[in-house]
Amino acid sequence: MNIRICLLPGDGIGPEIVNQAVGVLDRVAAKFGHTITTTSALIGGIAIDTTGIPLPEETITQCQKADAILLGAVGGPKWDTIDPAIRPEKGLLGIRKALGLFANLRPATLFKELTSASYLRPDIIGQGLDIMVVRELTGGAYFGEPRGETVVNGERAAFNTMIYTESEIERIVHVACKIAMKRGKRLCSVDKANVLDVSRLWREVTIRTAAQYPEIQLSHMYVDNAAMQLIRDPSQFDVLVTENLFGDILSDEASIITGSIGMLPSASMGTTGPALFEPIHGSAPDIAGQDLANPLATILSVAMMFRYSFNLTTEALAVEQAVHKVLAQGYRTGDIYVGQGTKVGCSKMGTLVAEALA
Ligand code: NAD
Numbered sequence: 395m396n397i398r399i400c401l402l403p404g405d406g407i408g409p410e411i412v413n414q415a416v417g418v419l420d421r422v423a424a425k426f427g428h429t430i431t432t433t434s435a436l437i438g439g440i441a442i443d444t445t446g447i448p449l450p451e452e453t454i455t456q457c458q459k460a461d462a463i464l465l466g467a468v469g470g471p472k473w474d475t476i477d478p479a480i481r482p483e484k485g486l487l488g489i490r491k492a493l494g495l496f497a498n499l500r501p502a503t504l505f506k507e508l509t510s511a512s513y514l515r516p517d518i519i520g521q522g523l524d525i526m527v528v529r530e531l532t533g534g535a536y537f538g539e540p541r542g543e544t545v546v547n548g549e550r551a552a553f554n555t556m557i558y559t560e561s562e563i564e565r566i567v568h569v570a571c572k573i574a575m576k577r578g579k580r581l582c583s584v585d586k587a588n589v590l591d592v593s594r595l596w597r598e599v600t601i602r603t604a605a606q607y608p609e610i611q612l613s614h615m616y617v618d619n620a621a622m623q624l625i626r627d628p629s630q631f632d633v634l635v636t637e638n639l640f641g642d643i644l645s646d647e648a649s650i651i652t653g654s655i656g657m658l659p660s661a662s663m664g665t666t667g668p669a670l671f672e673p674i675h676g677s678a679p680d681i682a683g684q685d686l687a688n689p690l691a692t693i694l695s696v697a698m699m700f701r702y703s704f705n706l707t708t709e710a711l712a713v714e715q716a717v718h719k720v721l722a723q724g725y726r727t728g729d730i731y732v733g734q735g736t737k738v739g740c741s742k743m744g745t746l747v748a749e750a751l752a
Contacts, residue, residue: 406677408466414744438468448485529641656688
C-alpha cells in the first residue's frame with residue numbers, strides 16, 4: 395500500500411515523540427511491504443514563531459493532501475501570554491475544523507504490565523482495562539449558538555446553547571457502531587435524557603441509528619451515573635458514545651484511571667478525508683528536549699492509524715504487540731517507572747519498539 399502521512403510535530407516534546415513514531419512507521423513499512431512517505435508541516439507555537447499564526451494555510455494544504463496526519467503536541471509557557479486569538483491551541487481547533495473531524499476516539503487501555511500504575515484497586519482493575527470513548531467533537535455547548543453575555547435583572551449573565559441536529563447525532567453514532575463491530579459489539583450511549591431535551595433527541599436518534607447494526611447490544615446511561623460507573627466497575631464498558639461536553643469529561647476520566655498519560659493515543663475522524671492521530675497528553679514543557687518523554691502514546695497512535703485509517707489490522711496489532719513486548723521485558727520511561735525494571739529515555743524506548751517489530 396502507498397501511504398502519505400503528514401507529520402505535525404509541534405512544540406515541547408512533540409518533535410521527540412513524533413521522531414520515535416516515524417522510526418516505528420519505517421519498520422512497519424519494511425516488514426509489511428508498504429511505501430510510507432512523510433511530509434512535515436508547522437502547527438502551534440513553532441508556527442507562530444515562524445509565520446505569525448498557529449495554523450498556516452500551507453499546513454492545511456499539506457494535511458488535505460495526506461492520507462493521515464500524525465500530531466505531536468502544541469503549546470508551552472513561551473506562548474501563554476500572547477494574544478488569545480493566535481494561541482497555539484487555536485491551531486488544533488483550526489485543523490479539526492478545516493478537516494471536518496467530528497469524531498474523537500479515545501481508547502482507555504491499561505496494559506496488564508502496568509496495572510500497578512492505575513489509580514484503581516487491583517480487584518477493580520483485574521487484568522487490565524480496554525474501553526473506547528467516542529466523543530462528538532464539533533457540536534453541543536462548545537459551538538452552539540446563541541452564546542454570549544447579557545444582563546438579566548440588572549446583573550451580568552452568560553449562556554451557551556447545547557444543540558444537536560439529527561444528522562450530527564446519526565453520523566457520530568454510525569462511527570461508534572462501526573467501532574463497536576470491530577470490538578466487543580457493546581455500545582453504551584451516555585446522555586442526560588431525564589433532564590435535557592437535547593439528550594432526549596440524542597437517545598431517540600441513537601436507538602434508530604444503532605438498530606441498523608442488529609449485532610450491537612445498545613444500552614443507555616445518564617452521564618452522572620457513567621462518571622461513577624467508570625470508577626466503580628470500568629470493565630462493564632466496551633464502547634461509550636456521547637456528546638461533546640460529556641465526552642470531554644468522561645474521556646479524561648476514563649484515561650486517567652489507567653494512571654499513565656504517556657501511554658494513551660487518540661484519533662479524530664471525519665466522514666471522508668484524512669484522520670488525525672495524536673497522543674492525549676500535551677507538550678510537557680517541563681521535560682522537553684531532555685530525552686525523557688514517553689513516546690508510546692504516539693507510537694500507539696500509529697497503531698490506531700493503521701487500524702482506523704487504512705484497515706490494516708495486522709500492522710496495528712504488530713505495533714501494539716511490540717509495545718507489550720518491550721513493557722514485558724521491563725523497560726520503562728520515567729513516567730511509568732515504579733521502582734522496578736530498566737529506566738530508559740525517549741529515543742531508547744522508540745528504538746526498542748522498532749526492534750521488537752523486526
Ligand atoms: P501535559 O500533558 O503536557 O503534561 C502534564 C504532565 O504529564 C507533565 O508533568 C508532563 O511532564 C507529563 N507528561 C505528559 N506527556 C508525557 C509523556 N509523553 N512522557 C512523560 N511525561 C509526560 O499537560 P500540561 O502541563 O497541562 O500542558 C503543557 C502544555 O501542553 C500547555 O501549553 C498545554 O496548553 C498544552 N497541551 C497541548 C495538548 C495537545 O497538543 N493536544 C493537550 C494538552 C495540553
